[in-house]
Each structure stands twice: as structure tokens, then as C-alpha cells.
Amino acid sequence: MNNFYSLLPALFLGVGGMALLLLGVLAKKTDTTAGITSGAIVLLIMATAVNWVVPDALLFGGLLKTSLFTRYTDTLVYLGAIVALILSLDYNKREQIARFEYPILVLFAVLGMIVMISAADMMSLYIGFELQSLALYICAALARDSVRSTEAGLKYFVLGALASGLLLYGISLVYGFAGTTNFAALANVFQQGAGAGTIAGAVFVLVGLAFKISAAPFHMWAPDVYEGAPTSVTALFATAPKAAAMALLLSVMAGPFGHLTGQWEMLIQILAVLSMIIGALAAIGQSNIKRLLAYSSIGHMGYALMGLATGSVAGIQASLIYIAIYVVMSFGAFACVIAMRRNGQAVERISDLAGLAAEHPGFAFAFAVFMWSMAGIPPLAGFFSKLYVFYTAFNAGYDTLTIIAIITSVISAFYYLRVIKVMYFDKGTPGFDRASAGVSLVMALGAFAVIFFVAIPGPLMAMAGAAAKALMG
Amino acid sequence: MNQLGFPILSLITYLPLLGAFVVATLRGDDEKVAGKARCVAFVFSLVVLVLGVYVWTQFNPAMAGYQFVEVMPWLSGINVEYRMGVDGISLFLIMLTLVLTPIAILAGHGIKTRVRSFFAAMLLLEAMTIGMFAATDFVLFYVFFEAVLLPMYLIIGVWGGEKRVYAAVKFFVFTLAGSLFMLLAVVWIWRHLGTTDIAVMTHSAIPANAQMWLFLAFLAAFGVKAAVWPLHTWLPDAYGEAPVPGTIMLAAVLSKMGAYGFLRFALPMLPQASITFEPLMFVLGVVAVIYISYVALAQTDMKRMIAYSSVAHMGVIIIGLFTFTVEGIEGALFQMLSHGIVIAGLFICAGIITARGETLSLKNLGGLAVNMPVFATALMFFTLANMGLPGTSGFIGEILVIVGALKVNFWVSLLGGAGMVLGVTYSLMLVRAVLFDKYTRPELAQLKDLTRREYAMLLPLAVLVMWLGVYPSSFTHAFDAPITAMVQAHIAALNPHTALAMVTAK
Numbered sequence: 001m002n003n004f005y006s007l008l009p010a011l012f013l014g015v016g017g018m019a020l021l022l023l024g025v026l027a028k029k030t031d032t033t034a035g036i037t038s039g040a041i042v043l044l045i046m047a048t049a050v051n052w053v054v055p056d057a058l059l060f061g062g063l064l065k066t067s068l069f070t071r072y073t074d075t076l077v078y079l080g081a082i083v084a085l086i087l088s089l090d091y092n093k094r095e096q097i098a099r100f101e102y103p104i105l106v107l108f109a110v111l112g113m114i115v116m117i118s119a120a121d122m123m124s125l126y127i128g129f130e131l132q133s134l135a136l137y138i139c140a141a142l143a144r145d146s147v148r149s150t151e152a153g154l155k156y157f158v159l160g161a162l163a164s165g166l167l168l169y170g171i172s173l174v175y176g177f178a179g180t181t182n183f184a185a186l187a188n189v190f191q192q193g194a195g196a197g198t199i200a201g202a203v204f205v206l207v208g209l210a211f212k213i214s215a216a217p218f219h220m221w222a223p224d225v226y227e228g229a230p231t232s233v234t235a236l237f238a239t240a241p242k243a244a245a246m247a248l249l250l251s252v253m254a255g256p257f258g259h260l261t262g263q264w265e266m267l268i269q270i271l272a273v274l275s276m277i278i279g280a281l282a283a284i285g286q287s288n289i290k291r292l293l294a295y296s297s298i299g300h301m302g303y304a305l306m307g308l309a310t311g312s313v314a315g316i317q318a319s320l321i322y323i324a325i326y327v328v329m330s331f332g333a334f335a336c337v338i339a340m341r342r343n344g345q346a347v348e349r350i351s352d353l354a355g356l357a358a359e360h361p362g363f364a365f366a367f368a369v370f371m372w373s374m375a376g377i378p379p380l381a382g383f384f385s386k387l388y389v390f391y392t393a394f395n396a397g398y399d400t401l402t403i404i405a406i407i408t409s410v411i412s413a414f415y416y417l418r419v420i421k422v423m424y425f426d427k428g429t430p431g432f433d434r435a436s437a438g439v440s441l442v443m444a445l446g447a448f449a450v451i452f453f454v455a456i457p458g459p460l461m462a463m464a465g466a467a468a469k470a471l472m473g
Numbered sequence: 474m475n476q477l478g479f480p481i482l483s484l485i486t487y488l489p490l491l492g493a494f495v496v497a498t499l500r501g502d503d504e505k506v507a508g509k510a511r512c513v514a515f516v517f518s519l520v521v522l523v524l525g526v527y528v529w530t531q532f533n534p535a536m537a538g539y540q541f542v543e544v545m546p547w548l549s550g551i552n553v554e555y556r557m558g559v560d561g562i563s564l565f566l567i568m569l570t571l572v573l574t575p576i577a578i579l580a581g582h583g584i585k586t587r588v589r590s591f592f593a594a595m596l597l598l599e600a601m602t603i604g605m606f607a608a609t610d611f612v613l614f615y616v617f618f619e620a621v622l623l624p625m626y627l628i629i630g631v632w633g634g635e636k637r638v639y640a641a642v643k644f645f646v647f648t649l650a651g652s653l654f655m656l657l658a659v660v661w662i663w664r665h666l667g668t669t670d671i672a673v674m675t676h677s678a679i680p681a682n683a684q685m686w687l688f689l690a691f692l693a694a695f696g697v698k699a700a701v702w703p704l705h706t707w708l709p710d711a712y713g714e715a716p717v718p719g720t721i722m723l724a725a726v727l728s729k730m731g732a733y734g735f736l737r738f739a740l741p742m743l744p745q746a747s748i749t750f751e752p753l754m755f756v757l758g759v760v761a762v763i764y765i766s767y768v769a770l771a772q773t774d775m776k777r778m779i780a781y782s783s784v785a786h787m788g789v790i791i792i793g794l795f796t797f798t799v800e801g802i803e804g805a806l807f808q809m810l811s812h813g814i815v816i817a818g819l820f821i822c823a824g825i826i827t828a829r830g831e832t833l834s835l836k837n838l839g840g841l842a843v844n845m846p847v848f849a850t851a852l853m854f855f856t857l858a859n860m861g862l863p864g865t866s867g868f869i870g871e872i873l874v875i876v877g878a879l880k881v882n883f884w885v886s887l888l889g890g891a892g893m894v895l896g897v898t899y900s901l902m903l904v905r906a907v908l909f910d911k912y913t914r915p916e917l918a919q920l921k922d923l924t925r926r927e928y929a930m931l932l933p934l935a936v937l938v939m940w941l942g943v944y945p946s947s948f949t950h951a952f953d954a955p956i957t958a959m960v961q962a963h964i965a966a967l968n969p970h971t972a973l974a975m976v977t978a979k
Binding site: 377378379388391394410420424426461462 | 549551586587589615619623626641649656
């Protein structure tokens with residue numbers, strides 16, 4: 001199975017990233033940011049395409065494993081990164097933070113995500129995890145002259161380092177008690193059950209990953225980092241790393257710890273319930289749209305975790321569908337936030353949107369579509385992602401969990417509705433600047449996908465189902 | 474495929490959607506676009522009306538099951554199919570929607586701001602409502618049921634009156650909360666039966682103890698939509714604040730969605746629970762009829778008074794549904810149609826007054842009959858129909874419900890019938906305050922009588938009221954088959970032995 005062709009997408013990103021870096025350094029005099037960003041986008045698109053033709057493989061003595069599951073989640077990561085780069089093109093220039101390093105950092109972060117998603121060993125998992133984290137810390141502090149951005153970068157770094165530490169500690173415990181770091185070997189060992197030490201290790205691993213997906217109660221960094229980081233970077237944070245960390249969580253929980261479902265199931269449920277409740281309640285009082293979206297993403301992670309909580313193929317499938325639709329809604333919503341500029345200044349308060357529907361009907365409509373979809377109102381895509389999760393959770397007998405999820409989704413509908421209310425009902429003149437073509441395109445494509453998912457839901461569902469099967473074997 | 478070999482129901486459902494898209498993408502200066510948007514929307518709504526009439530002519534009233542059935546794979550992974558179909562129950566509710574949408578669009582003449590969006594929203598609303606009545610898969614039904622909220626929320630919130638934002642949010646949150654409980658119930662039934670095909674769900678047995686919970690969940694969803702007392706509090710606000718076309722659609726069509734839900738799901742799927750909760754529903758219905766009639770009597774605003782009268786009539790419909798007799802249910806269904814048409818007429822009359830720059834406060838109105846004789850006749854006519862005068866459509870529905878209730882419980886019948894008397898009281902008060910009292914202000918003498926557009930709105934409604942009232946069997950003969958089948962199935966579910974005897978006796 002040593003088929004190195006499977007590494008092609010990762011090689012593209014790594015080698016291409018280095019080449020772009022060289023280019024950027026050598027052409028110091030001229031502004032190469034736009035060119036390098038486009039180059040990075042092209043690399044990502046190529047990686048996405050190649051990703052679907054390379055064969056499955058188990059590489060480097062069981063360090064990396066690619067399958068339909070990794071391909072599915074890789075695609076989501078690529079998608080998130082491509083869109084985030086498109087959004088950054090114009091935004092970073094206007095904010096005067098257009099540095100050529102940014103797209104390269106994104107490429108390396110994506111490379112890290114790809115490695116951690118494909119990891120079949122705790123060691124490769126950790127390497128990928130750190131690669132993406134380090135690249136993202138720098139991204140958060142990209143606007144280095146802005147206090148908020150540097151604060152966000154520092155906060156992200158400190159808490160991220162804590163999470164990495166917990167993860168590494170968990171890995172060491174697991175290794176100490178099980179004697180191996182290989183996923184398949186671990187799964188074999190755990191077939192006979194596990195002792196308290198291993199369980200403790202697994203819990204630490206889970207906590208480390210929960211930090212990354214910002215599931216409550218490990219969510220504290222998210223609102224501050226979302227708010228402080230430049231919006232183009234926030235758009236990246238909300239999509240690609242979330243999808244990658246969620247994929248990692250799925251593959252670790254279903255892979256090496258797959259036989260310990262009885263032990264971790266309860267923990268995942270607690271994470272899910274807390275995330276949904278905090279996502280629903282804490283967002284109500286927010287007046288900053290980026291903070292609102294941060295809490296909303298915490299809530300969404302809760303719903304996505306519900307699928308995993310069932311520990312079945314159907315549950316993983318539901319989670320995968322949820323993540324895919326979440327990524328699309330999320331980048332759409334952030335495209336709208338990026339388009340909120342007045343007289344060359346980015347504005348972020350929800351009240352700044354007042355009267356938008358009269359001034360920019362298309363913009364307001366797209367934003368409303370994303371908000372409604374996040375609230376889970378049919379016939380938009382967000383409803384179906386919730387429906388699948390609720391259906392599988394309820395089918396697996398998690399009645400209380402489902403009822404809590406339904407109640408929190410009513411509560412959260414309230415604050416999504418408020419955004420729409422401000423845009424459509426309140427009087428005001430937002431006087432927003434013209435959005436760039438890239439931003440409008442992302443908005444339009446996102447809204448199109450969210451609206452018309454109802455017509456052809458089949459392909460995504462089938463793909464997610466096959467990916468879940470590939471993961472669970 | 475179906476007897477036409479053509480997905481006619483999907484066409485009727487999605488054609489307004491196309492219309493909404495066309496309207497939304499019209500370009501040009503505001504004044505011209507407004508006119509064009511109105512025209513395009515009206516033409517689209519007429520075309521679907523014609524298609525609807527064609528479906529009615531091809532409909533076979535002797536059949537109890539679904540006709541014009543369409544089945545397509547949809548959510549393949551979880552075994553949900555795209556299913557559409559109509560039977561005698563849903564056919565006329567679809568027709569009601571089809572008839573009222575063009576009239577509501579005509580009534581939208583007074584909309585001056587963001588005209589394109591308004592007519593796009595109206596067409597969207599029509600599409601979702603028709604889809605909801607035509608869906609025969611529960612998930613599909615749910616999708617349409619909830620999707621109706623989106624355009625309605627905007628219609629109330631953007632083009633409504635003073636307290637529009639409050640009304641819109643209240644409307645949305647009430648309905649959403651209710652329908653999520655229904656979603657839970659649906660998922661439970663789905664888990665239990667493994668299907669969401671409504672025809673199959675209707676004929677499958679559900680354990681009696683679970684039925685109670687499911688019924689409460691349905692009550693939360695459909696009760697809010699149908700504005701069953703005490704879940705009606707969103708209604709006066711929404712009706713009062715919505716622009717006239719929105720009020721017409723809300724009162725005439727959307728409130729029927731709740732009653733339709735009871736008729737389609739709660740009654741046939743949960744027979745034991747329906748019997749258990751029958752007294753409760755009777756009490757709610759009777760309270761609605763009597764208490765809300767008194768509340769209507771105390772209103773000082775014409776629109777709100779009509780809104781409360783609508784809640785009272787919904788009480789009659791609920792009583793009729795829960796009699797489980799052919800007469801009662803047919804009466805309820807008939808009342809749904811009749812009430813839809815009559816209430817639309819009344820709200821149009823209210824809209825005619827506002828279009829002339831007057832408020833609807835009863836204190837500020839009076840004596841309009843002198844200068845506006847045709848308007849006065851129309852308002853009088855619809856008011857009489859609303860109180861159930863024989864010869865109008867209102868009478869047939871109420872009398873059938875009362876007869877059905879009499880078979881079950883004398884007191885329910887008596888108290889429910891009392892609503893007719895109370896209805897007379899507030900209706901006459903309304904007519905007196907608007908038409909016959911002396912002018913409160915001299916400006917009222919300047920008001921002009923109906924325009925041609927207003928004739929075009931009111932005449933078809935008046936004709937329908939008379940048609941329903943004088944020759945009801947052109948409608949009821951299509952109800953007979955599905956409702957008789959439903960009542961028989963209900964009796965069979967409650968008492969297997971009797972049912973067997975009935976079959977052998979045949």
C-alpha cells in the first residue's frame with residue numbers, strides 16, 4: 001500500500017508554499033501579495049482536484065492513512081481555505097495588512113490540517129496539529145499594529161499552547177499504558193477494554209481537540225479571537241480549522257478509541273449540550289456581529305458533536321453533513337461581514353446593518369439566507385443538517401439530547417432573527433462601500449448553495465455516508 | 474406517475490417561485506418597476522389559478538386516496554421521498570390559496586416601498602402554501618410548513634403598521650417554537666414506523682400512551698397556527714399590523730394550515746389520543762367561540778375586531794373537527810373555505826378604508842353608507858356571511874358543525890351555536906360603527922366609492938360566497954369520499970369489532 005501518489009496534494013501545498021515564499025522574498029521590492037494569493041488559491045484548487053484522483057494508501061509505516069473520509073474532510077478544508085483567501089484579497093489590501101506571508105501561512109496551516117486529518121498515529125497527529133496551530137497563531141496577529149489583533153494572536157497562542165500541552169500529555173498517558181501510538185494497534189489494545197490511566201489519557205486528548213473546535217466549556221478563546229483577528233482571518237478560523245479539528249475528533253474517537261465508546265460517549269454528550277446551550281444563550285446579548293458568529297459557531301459545534309455522540313456510522317455521517325453545510329454557511333456569513341465597510345472603515349456592530357435591505361437588497365437577502373439557514377429554517381440547507389443530526393440522535397435513543405437541541409435551536413433562532421430584523425425592519429442608511437467582485441461572488445455562490453441544497457441533497461449525503469463507512473470500516 | 478402523466482402539482486407549486494424570481498430581477502426606475510412587478514405577479518398568480526382549475530376539472534371526487542400523485546427520490550440516505558398529491562380535503566384548500574393570491578396581489582396596490590420585494594414575497598408565500606397543502610410526505614410537509622414563515626415574517630415586518638416589528642417577531646417565534654415540537658413528534662413517528670409517507674403513517678397503529686405526547690406536540694404546532702385559544706395571542710397583533718394583502722393571506726389561508734394539520738395528522742394518526750383530548754378540544758373551541766366573541770365586542774379597531782372574529786370562527790372549526798362525525802368534519806372543512814373567503818372580503822373592506830387615508834379606529838369612522846353605497850353593500854354582505862346568514866357560505870359550515878356536535882354532545886352544540894348569536898352582536902356593532910352612525914368628522918363625507926380595482930377584488934369573493942352558500946354540493950361531493958373513509962378508519966381504530974361488523978354488513 002506504499003503508494004506515494006496519495007501524498008501529491010500535500011506535496012503540492014508544501015513545495016508550492018516554499019516556492020511562493022521564495023518568490024515573495026526575492027521580489028521584495030514589488031508588491032507580490034495579490035500574485036502570491038492567487039498562486040496559493042491555484043495550488044489549493046489543484047490539490048482539491050488531485051485529492052479526488054489519488055489512490056487510498058497507508059504510508060510511512062502506518063503514520064498516515066488516506067481514505068474516502070480524509071478526502072471528504074480535506075475537501076472541506078480546501079474549500080474553506082480557498083474562500084478565505086479570496087475574501088482576504090480585497091480586505092487585507094483595504095486594511096493595509098496585505099502581506100505576502102499570509103497566503104503562505106494559510107498554505108502551511110492547510111498542510112498541517114491535511115496531515116492531522118490523515119494521521120494514523122499519535123505522532124503524526126501531533127505534528128500536523130502543531131503545524132496548523134503555529135501558522136494560525138501568526139495569522140491571528142496579522143494586523144500587528146492593531147492592539148486587538150495582537151491581543152487575539154497572543155490569547156490564541158497561550159490557550160492553544162495549553163490545548164496542545166493537554167493533548168500531548170494525553171498522548172503520553174495513552175502511550176504509557178498501551179505501549180503504542182499507532183491507531184490500529186491502539187484499537188487492538190483497547191478491544192480488551194482499558195484501565196483508568198488510558199481513559200484519563202483519552203480524556204486529555206479529547207479536551208485538547210475540544211479546544212480546537214471551541215466546544216464549550218473550552219470555548220473561551222473563540223469570541224475574543226474571532227473579534228480581534230482581522231475579519232478575513234476570522235473567516236478562515238471559522239471554516240477550515242474547524243472542519244479539520246472536527247474531522248480529527250471523529251477519526252480519533254471512532255479509530256483508536258472506537259472500542260471505548262461507552263467511556264467517551266457521555267463526555268461528547270456533555271460537550272454537545274454545553275456548546276448548544278452556551279452558543280444559544282451567550283449570543284443573545286452580543287452587539288458585535290463577529291462575536292455573535294463566534295458564539296453561533298460554538299453552538300454549531302454542539303450540533304455536529306451530537307452525531308458523534310451516537311458513535312454509529314449514521315451518526316458520523318450526520319456530523320460530516322453538518323460540518324460541510326456549516327462550512328458553506330459560515331464562509332457565506334463572513335463574506336457578508338467583510339462587505340460591511342463604511343468610508344473605507346470596517347464596521348462590525350449589528351446595528352450598523354440597519355436599513356441594509358432598502359439599500360443593498362441582494363446583500364441583505366444573502367445575509368438573511370445565511371442567518372435563516374444557521375437558525376435551521378427550512379427549506380434552507382441548515383435545516384437539513386439539523387434534521388439529519390436530530391434524526392440520528394433520536395433514532396439512537398438519545399431523546400433528552402434531541403429535546404435539548406430542539407429547545408436551543410428555538411432560542412438561537414431568536415438572535416439570528418434579530419440580525420434579519422435589523423437589516424429589514426429598522427430604519428437607517430448603512431452607506432456601505434461597494435463590495436469587491438470576489439466577496440460578492442462568494443456571497444452569491446454561498447447563498448445559491450444554501451438555497452438549492454433542498455433540490456439535490458443526494459450527492460452530499462451519499463458522499464458523507466461513504467466517508468463515514470470508510471472511517472468506521 | 475399520475476393520471477395526467479405530468480407533474481401538475483409541482484408545476485403549480487413552483488411556477489409562483491419562478492414568478493418571484495422574475496419579479497425580483499426586474500430592473501428599471503422605481504415607478505415603472507413597481508407597475509411591472511404588480512403585473513408580473515398578478516399574471517403568474519392567474520396562470521397558476523387556471524392550472525388549479527384544470528386540476529379540479531380532472532379530479533375524481535369518488536376516490537378517497539391521493540390523486541395526481543408524484544413520487545421522486547429525495548433524501549435518499551434516510552428514506553424520505555418527494556411525494557405530492559391531492560385528495561378532496563387538500564384540493565379545495567389549494568384552490569382557496571390560488572383564488573385568494575391574485576386578489577391579495579390586487580390589494581397590494583397601496584404598497585409603495587420596495588415593491589419588487591413585496592410581490593416576490595407574496596408569490597413565494599403562495600408557492601410555499603400550495604406546496605404545504607400538496608405535500609404527502611411529512612418531511613416535505615414540514616419544510617413547506619415552516620418555509621411559509623420566511624416570506625410572512627418579512628411581509629409583516631417590512632410593510633406592516635406601527636408595531637410591525639413586535640408583531641413579526643412574535644409571529645415567528647410562536648410558530649417556530651410550536652413547529653419544532655411537531656418536528657420532534659415527526660421524528661418519533663419516523664423512528665417508530667420507519668417511514669414519513671403520510672398515507673402509510675395514517676394507516677399505521679401507534680401505541681396509545683405515545684399518542685398522548687404526540688398529540689400535545691401537534692397541538693403546540695397546529696394550535697398556534699390555527700390560533701386555538703389560548704395560543705392565539707400572536708394573531709391579533711399579526712393581523713392588525715400586517716399590510717392588507719398580508720392580512721388576507723394570514724387570515725384566509727395560513728390560519729387554515731393549522732386546522733388542516735389537525736385534520737390530516739392529529740385525527741387520523743392518533744385516534745385514541747384524539748378521543749382522550751376531545752373534551753379538552755371542545756372546551757378550547759367553546760371558549761374561543763364565546764370568550765373571544767366578547768373580546769371582539771370590546772375592540773375599538775376594525776381590523777382587530779375582524780381578527781378576533783376570525784379566532785372565534787376557528788373555534789367552530791376545531792369543534793367540528795373533533796366531533797368525528799362526517800357532518801362535523803365536513804362542516805369544519807366547509808367552514809375553512811367559507812371563512813377564508815369571507816374574512817378576505819372583510820379585510821379588503823378594511824383595506825379600502827385605509828387606502829382612502831383613514832384610520833381603522835371605530836371612533837373615527839361612521840356614516841360611510843351615505844357616500845359609499847356600494848362599499849356599504851359589500852361590507853354588509855360579507856358581515857352577514859361572517860355571522861352565518863342562510864344563503865351565504867357561512868351558514869352551511871356552521872349548521873353542519875352544529876349538527877355534527879349535536880350527535881356527540883348537546884352542550885357543545887348549544888354553546889358552539891351560541892357563537893352565531895354573539896357573532897351577530899359584534900358584526901352588527903361593526904357595521905353600525907362604520908356605516909351608519911353619524912359622521913364623526915366632516916372629512917368622511919369626501920370619501921369616494923369603490924374603484925374598478927376594488928370591484929375586481931370584491932366581486933369574485935361575493936360570487937364565491939353565494940356559490941358556496943346556495944350550491945354547496947359542488948364542493949361537498951369531493952369531501953365525502955375522503956372524510957367518510959377517515960371517519961370509518963377512526964371508528965375502526967377505536968373499536969376493531971364494530972368495524973368488522975360494518976364491513977360484513979355492507
